[in-house]
Amino acid sequence: MASFTVDASPVQRARRLGTPGLPSVSARRPAASERDPSAMVAMATGREHAGPMDDRQAGPVPQSTRASVDALLAAGSRALDEARWQDAVEALSLAAPALPPGGPEHARASAGLSEALWWLGEVDAALETRTMAYASWRASGEDDAAAAAAAWLAREYAGAIGNEAASRGWLARAETLADTTSSPVVQGWVALAGAYTARDPFEQITLAGTALTHARAAGDVDIEVLALSRRGLATVASGALESGLVDLDEAMAAATGGETRLSTLATACCDLVLAASCRASSSGSHSGTTSSHRSPNAMAIRGC
Structure with a gap:
């Protein structure tokens, strides 16, 4: 006897019906x-x-x-x-x-x-x-959204795969687009990308502070938490442990309190782990000193 799996999800329905413009496969569960x-x-x-996408013709989606x-x-x-x-x-x-x-x-x-x-x-x-x-x-x-996407690409090219040339290019593009808008949200994302990609911890502190100012002006809690988290990590890396922990603790309180998106919580957790690693490295290699001046970007941002 043949067996069937009934699944009324939109994904399964689209695959079964072979609607024009959508890929069509059989009613079975998709193969690996x-x-x-x-x-x-x-x-x-x-x-x-x-x-490629650029070669395809844009047009209205058929009613069917x-x-x-x-x-x-x-x-x-x-x-x-x-x-x-x-x-x-x-x-x-x-x-x-x-x-x-x-x-x-x-x-x-x-x-x-x-x-x-x-x-x-x-x-x-x-x-x-x-x-x-x-x-x-x-x-x-929609240049504001494009600028935010460029800022995201700048962060991820630097932090996720270490491609600094691509990161610099996307950051420059984000900054160019941000020059055409007064949106504090866009300005915040672009400043935050600069903080994530800068090599010097003191420059990171400055840019994260700029992002924090824009975030609070816009009431954007995700940018605020990411800016606090990055400023805290960079401050710990510069040797000012207590000041850095204040920022990190506030960022974690907001993120774990349900104020932010899940990706913001994950990134804040990564920064906290990296700050602990920075502190341990400083204690082990520079005993008796107050600053190791080690950039957080020398450490892995993703996969922490």
């Missing part, structure tokens, strides 16, 4: 190769069946596809909110090819896909899909 994040990125970018795409986007958003990263990748990698490249919906889907891939440890794929989000935001004239 289909669930592989890199394969899903290829699907999302259109590289399974087409050329719209309901399926909306369901997939909603499923992806819920999965992100609930930290179901693999589910988010599955939904958003199916939705993205059906959305016009260069549009704001494509940008948001690509950014969400990037976040889920980042959590799954697929750093290269996360960078690629965030770059797609940047391109679509630029094409749609």
Whole structure:
């Protein structure tokens, strides 16, 4: 007797129905190769069946596809909110090819896909899909969002894979775009990226302080906590242990108190671990001194 798995999720429905603009496969559960994040990125970018994103023609989503795409986007958003990263990748990698490249919906889907891939440890794929989000935001004239994406890329190229040339390029691009806006949120993200990529701890302290000022002006708790955390780590690295711990303790209180996104909590935890490592290194190598002047960027930011 044949057996069937009934799954009414938007991802499964989209695969079964073969809606125009969406990939179609059988009703079975996806094979391992289909669930592989890199394969899903290829699907999302259109590289399974087409050329690069820049070669594809933007246009309206057919009406027959719209309901399926909306369901997939909603499923992806819920999965992100609930930290179901693999589910988010599955939904958003199916939705993205059906959305016009260069549009704001494509940008948001690509950014969400990037976040889920980042959590799954697929750093290269996360960078690629965030770059797609940047391109679509630029094409749609949403330069504030594009600047924030460029700032994120600057941070991750430096901290996640150590590509300082790419990091400098994205930071410069973020700064250029930030010059055209008065948004304290954008200014905060760009200053924060500078704090994360600077090599000198004192420069990190200054830039993190700038980011903190912008964050509090905008009421953005994620930027505020990340700025406090980075300033605290850099302050500990500069030798001022007690002052640095004040910032780190405040950042952790806000993050663990549920005020921030999960990624902000994770980064603050990393900074706290790195600060402990900095303190231990300073105690072991510079006994009797007050400062090791060691940049946190000499240590791994991710995977702590």
